[in-house]
Amino acid sequence: MAKIGLVLSGGMFKGLAHVGVLKVLEENNIKVDAIAGCSMGAIIGAFYAAGKTPQEIEEFVVKQNFRSVLSLSFSTLGFSKTPKLQHLIETFSGVTKFRQLKIPLYVNATNITKEKEVVFSSGELYTATRASIAVPGFLAPKQIKNDLYIDGGALNNIPVSNLPHNIKKYIISNVLPTEKLDGKKTVSIKDLLEKGILIMMDELTKLRLKDVPKQNYVFIPTKITDGPALPNEEKFRQIIRKGEIAARKKIPKIKRKLLK
Secondary structure (H helix, E strand, O other), rough: OOEEEEEEEEOHHHHHHHHHHHHHHHHOOOOOOOEEEEEEEHHHHHHHHHOOHHHHHHHHOOOOOOOOOOOOOOEEEEEOOOOOHHHHHHHHHHHOHHHHOOOEEEEEEEEEEOOOOEOOOOOOOHHHHHHOOOOOOOOEEEOOOOOEEEEHHHHOOOOOHHOOOOEEEEEEOOOOOOOOOOOOOOOOOOHHHHHHHHHHHHHHHHHHHHHOOOEEEEEOOOOOOOOOOOOOHHHHHHHHHHHHHHHHHHHHHHHHHHOO
């Protein structure tokens, strides 16, 4: 059987839907050989790669009050100090370095100094995940040596291309699928900005997937269109449930196309 890579997109709190996808994969005894994660997908991927079960991850993330996790130190570029977040991630995962992970993990970020994507697969795990989640306007860029890094989704929100060459088949969990605007409804500037960004991300994904045979991957799109920027426990669980529902619909296709 060909090795399978799991790809977890970015999407801020919408990325918690990946937890639901992981739950369904485990229920069906579907194992993955490597994980590529972007932004929130990098954090969820790190937890899973560290050996945490989807149930453990769910119970951990839904209990977090992210307002208290982020420092009140807010620079002109966003939240800049995240020691509490680092402590939470490292304490829960029990991991500080990539080499301690049980499943190989590939985390991407965008080096805006050199204007290129960078993939982390060794060294300090939090450094990589902190760079990958640096959403412009929310978290300040992560400085590594003389360069600044922002969210990996700026260049590659669905990082299939970052998995090693021996991975031939892919399960892709995407929490930011595009959908058409309803021309009959009033749209806001926020709607237009979000739609424009999603279209760009979608086109970049198509370019990166053009050389991958369609029979070698299955998309699991989870549509999440509502909710506040910092939802509560109930909202977190709703997002995770949506990931479960989306994944269950794709299990027959995964078994038919990838598990041969």
